[in-house]
Amino acid sequence: MPHDTRGLHALLASHHAGGDDVSIELIDSSDPVINLTMHAYGDTQVQVAASGGQIFISTILVPAEQVRDRDGFNDACMRINPINPLSNLGLTSIDGRDVYIVFGELSANASLDEVEEELQALAMNTIDAAQALKPYFD
Amino acid sequence: MSILSKLFTLLRGVATESGQKVVDANALTILDQEIRDTSTELNRAREELTKLMAQGKLAQQKMDARAGKIAEYGRYIEGALAKGDEALAREVAGRLAPLEAEQQTDQANLAQLERSIGTLKATIGKAETQLKGLRSQVDTVRATASVQRAQVAIAARSVGTGSKMGSALESLERIKQRQAETAARLEASEELQSQTGDADLERKLADAGLLQDGSSADTILARYKKPAQLDHQTVEVRQIEMPDRVPSNRS
Numbered sequence: 304m305p306h307d308t309r310g311l312h313a314l315l316a317s318h319h320a321g322g323d324d325v326s327i328e329l330i331d332s333s334d335p336v337i338n339l340t341m342h343a344y345g346d347t348q349v350q351v352a353a354s355g356g357q358i359f360i361s362t363i364l365v366p367a368e369q370v371r372d373r374d375g376f377n378d379a380c381m382r383i384n385p386i387n388p389l390s391n392l393g394l395t396s397i398d399g400r401d402v403y404i405v406f407g408e409l410s411a412n413a414s415l416d417e418v419e420e421e422l423q424a425l426a427m428n429t430i431d432a433a434q435a436l437k438p439y440f441d
Numbered sequence: 442m443s444i445l446s447k448l449f450t451l452l453r454g455v456a457t458e459s460g461q462k463v464v465d466a467n468a469l470t471i472l473d474q475e476i477r478d479t480s481t482e483l484n485r486a487r488e489e490l491t492k493l494m495a496q497g498k499l500a501q502q503k504m505d506a507r508a509g510k511i512a513e514y515g516r517y518i519e520g521a522l523a524k525g526d527e528a529l530a531r532e533v534a535g536r537l538a539p540l541e542a543e544q545q546t547d548q549a550n551l552a553q554l555e556r557s558i559g560t561l562k563a564t565i566g567k568a569e570t571q572l573k574g575l576r577s578q579v580d581t582v583r584a585t586a587s588v589q590r591a592q593v594a595i596a597a598r599s600v601g602t603g604s605k606m607g608s609a610l611e612s613l614e615r616i617k618q619r620q621a622e623t624a625a626r627l628e629a630s631e632e633l634q635s636q637t638g639d640a641d642l643e644r645k646l647a648d649a650g651l652l653q654d655g656s657s658a659d660t661i662l663a664r665y666k667k668p669a670q671l672d673h674q675t676v677e678v679r680q681i682e683m684p685d686r687v688p689s690n691r692s
Contacts (some may be wrong), residue, residue: 308587334583336591345619348595351670352587356577359584363592365608379667395585398593405609408581433609440610 305411306418308353315339315413316353322440334344338360340412344426351422358409360421362429364392369441389424392432405429421422444475444575448582472579483568490561497554504547511540518597 305434306314315337319325326340330350337351349362370376380392380403390407405428408419433440448468514537521530595607646652 312614330591330594332590334587334590336587338595339590345608348607350588350591350595352584352591354584354587357580357581357584359581359588361585361588361592363608365610369608369610372641387563389596395589397589402592429609430613435596437613 305356305412306353306358307411308337308351309419311351311353311358312337313417318401318415318419340421340424344367344430347426347429349422349425351407351418353411356411358411358413358418359368360409360425361404361406362389362425364403364405364429364432365436365440367394367403370403370439371441372439376436379439380432381434387428389430390428405432411427444472444578448578449472468582472575472582476572476575476579479568480573483565483572485569486561486565490565491559493558497551497558500547500551500554504544504551507540507544507547511537511544514540552688578608657681 310330312327312335313326319327324341324343326342328338330336330338333350339349339351341347341349347362348358349360351358353359367373375395384392385389387405390405393404393406395402395404405425407425409417409421413421448471480628514533517533518530521527521533643652
C-alpha cells in the first residue's frame with residue numbers, strides 16, 4: 304500500500320527514535336507535511352509530502368534575493384543539475400518570493416530505505432551545491 | 442498547446458503577480474480538465490474498439506459459414522465431374538463463383554478492420570499513458586503546493602528568531618562552524634593526550650631512577666658540590682625526557 308504523509312511520518316519517526324542525527328516533526332494542517340532537521344548536514348531542513356502515487360522531498364537552497372548575478376547562477380544550476388545524483392535544482396515561488404530549491408521525487412510505494420537514501424542524498428547534494436555555488440551568494 | 446506549456450505559461454504569468462495559491466488552483470483546474478478530456482476520449486475510443494471488434498467477429502462468422510458453403514460446392518463439382526456430368530458441374534461452379542468473389546471482398550474488409558483495431562488499441566494505450574502522466578502531474582502539483590505552504594510556515598516561524606528563511610547557505614556555515622569546533626576539540630584532546638604521555642614517561646623515568654627532581658634540596662646541594670658533572674647530567678636527562686623533539690634543533 305502506498306505511503307501517505309502521516310504514515311510516512313510515523314515510519315520515519317520510529318526509525319529515527321533514540322538517535323540524534325535527525326529531528327522529525329509533522330506540520331499538521333489539511334495537507335500535512337513532514338519537516339526533518341538533518342543535524343549531520345548543518346541542520347538542513349527537508350520537507351516531505353506524499354500525494355497519491357508520489358513522495359515529494361524538497362529543501363531550500365537559497366532565496367533568489369540572496370543571489371547576485373542571477374543569469375550566471377541559473378547557468379551554473381543547469382550545469383550542476385545533470386551531475387547531481389537523485390535530486391534536482393529548481394526555482395519556485397514561496398509566498399511571492401522566488402526561491403531556489405533542491406528536490407527529489409519517489410514513488411509512494413518506495414521502501415523506507417529508499418526514502419532514507421533519498422533524504423541523505425538530498426541533504427548532501429544541497430550542501431554540495433551551496434558550496435559549489437557559493438561565489439554567487441551575497 | 443501541450444499541458445506542460447500551459448502550466449509553464451501559468452507559472453510565469455502569476456510568478457510576477459502574487460499568490461502561489463492562484464497557480465496551484467489554476468494548475469489543478471487545467472490538469473483536471475485535461476484529465477476529463479483525456480478520459481472522455483479514452484472512453485470513446487474504447488467504445489469504438491468494442492464496436493469494431495464485434496464487427497470483426499460477425500464478419501469472421503459470416504466468412505466461416507461461407508467457407509463451409511464453398512467447400513460443399515467444391516465437393517459437388519468434384520462429384521459431378523467424377524460422374525462425367527459436366528453440365529451439373531458447370532451449374533454448381535456458377536453458384537460458387539459469386540461466393541468466392543464475396544469471400545475475397547470480405548477478406549479484404551476484415552484485414553482493413555483489423556488494422557483499424559490495431560490503431561485504436563495503440564491510441565488507447567497512448568491515452569492511458571497520458572492519463573497516468575496527468576494524474577502523477579496532479580500529485581506533483583498537490584505535493585509541491587503542500588511543501589511550499591509548509592516552507593512558508595517554517596519561514597514565518599523563524600522570523601521571530603531574527604533568522605532569514607532557512608537556506609543551505611546557513612547549513613553550510615553551521616557545518617563549517619562545527620568542523621572548526623571539532624578540529625579545535627580534537628587539537629585540545631591531542632594536546633591533553635601528549636601531556637598525559639609526557640607525564641607517563643616522566644613517571645617511568647622517575648621509577649627507573651633516571652629522572653631527578655631538579656628542585657629538591659639534595660639536587661641543589663649536589664649541584665654546588667659538583668657543578669660541572671651535574672650540568673652534564675641535566676642535559677642528559679633533558680634528552681631522555683623529550684627524545685622526539687631533540688634531534689632537529691639541539692644536535
